[in-house]
Amino acid sequence: MDLFEDLPDPGVVAQKSKPLLFDDLPRNPDVASSVPDLFGELPETQNDLKAEKRKWLNQNGSKDHEEKKPCKGDVSNTEKSIKKCLLTTFKQTDEGFLKQASSQDGDAPSGTHNQSPGKPAWKDGTTATCVLLVDKDIYVANLGDSRAILCRFNETSGKLTSVPLVKEHNPTQYEERMRIQKAGGTVRDGRVMGVLEVSRSIGDGQYKRCGVISVPDVRRCPLTSNDRFILLACDGLFKVFCPEEAIIFVTAILEDETLLAKTGKTSQDVRFQAACNRLANEAVRRGSADNVTIILVAIEH
Incomplete structure (x- = not known):
């Protein structure tokens, strides 16, 4: 079974203003419609x-x-x-x-x-x-219907890619x-x-x-050096968000320059926490009646 055959077609274009988190990315990337072979052997x-x-x-x-x-x-x-x-x-x-x-x-x-x-x-x-x-x-390791999604930048297409890990x-x-x-x-x-x-x-x-x-x-x-973060969430999120939408939503918040560091927290900590909170709130606003638990994992190189 092809792991990526059920990847939804991209329907949202990522809006970028000023590079911050992904300062090596070209402006206006959108979501790639194809996914590389992820789980091949080394x-x-x-x-x-x-x-x-x-x-x-x-x-x-x-x-x-x-x-x-x-x-x-x-x-x-x-x-x-x-x-x-x-x-x-x-x-x-x-x-x-x-x-x-x-x-x-x-x-x-x-x-x-x-x-x-x-x-x-x-x-x-x-x-x-x-x-x-x-x-x-x-x-x-996964069982059930929670998901782990990897945000990866495709240098060839110049697009952000939502890569399902489970x-x-x-x-x-x-x-x-x-x-x-x-x-x-x-x-x-x-x-x-x-x-x-x-x-x-x-x-x-x-x-x-x-x-x-x-x-x-x-x-x-x-x-790879093009991997940005991992999104882990239960099905309550994905009942109202497709993976590409979630990646774009999170990216916009992580690049928000108005979110500054606070006492005891770095600016990165503040942005990742804000991305989790806002994504969960938006899922509820869209009508998700199931549990919405979200974890974001930064990938640093």
Whole structure:
């Protein structure tokens, strides 16, 4: 499945006045309609060593000093360790949710709903999106319908690009629906058992027997010098904002010169906080009735 086949066509042109945050960008960039291959493997090692090897062999006629492959196995092992760590973290978090719900159910009298004052009852669940930075790569673990969007500048087109970093988990997707049905669950009106809107989540203990799992997708994205920031948000934002609109909205605020530094905060901190607040407020103003949680991550070079 093409990761970027569902990227909406750009419909908004980014308005830029005076360069500030992106002072290396040309004026009036708009959103690119195509996205580069993001999650391919790391570039192959240059062939300089191989060329030197062939030259040495031609001169000496021996293979006694063949060079070792440059730590390809180390890279693979590192990625495996990172993925294992993320998968374990999600698993343990899910188990914590389920244990909390189970302990509260055990304390409640038969036929009653136990929710002591100040003590939450974890009957429901949550989506989760995690971004881990390792050297110059980010590893993104996701389950549910929250999203992580990378703002990247395309030098060739001179446009800002909204790059999706995750795949959402919807019960209407073929692989997700098949797993749910094999577990004995059903998908009605685009929801698990006609209720749950996502096919993977943390918690939601009553749907675990229906094929809802807490295993995230884990993907790697090499960062480039053209990457500006990462936007993480739950589906409440994206029900009223397409990714391109959100990127343009945030960029305009990050380049607002009237937002100055405050006591204990840099001008960058102030702008990023303002961008989060204003984007969430605009989502509510547009009619989003769902939770709108937003995190902006600056990428510094």
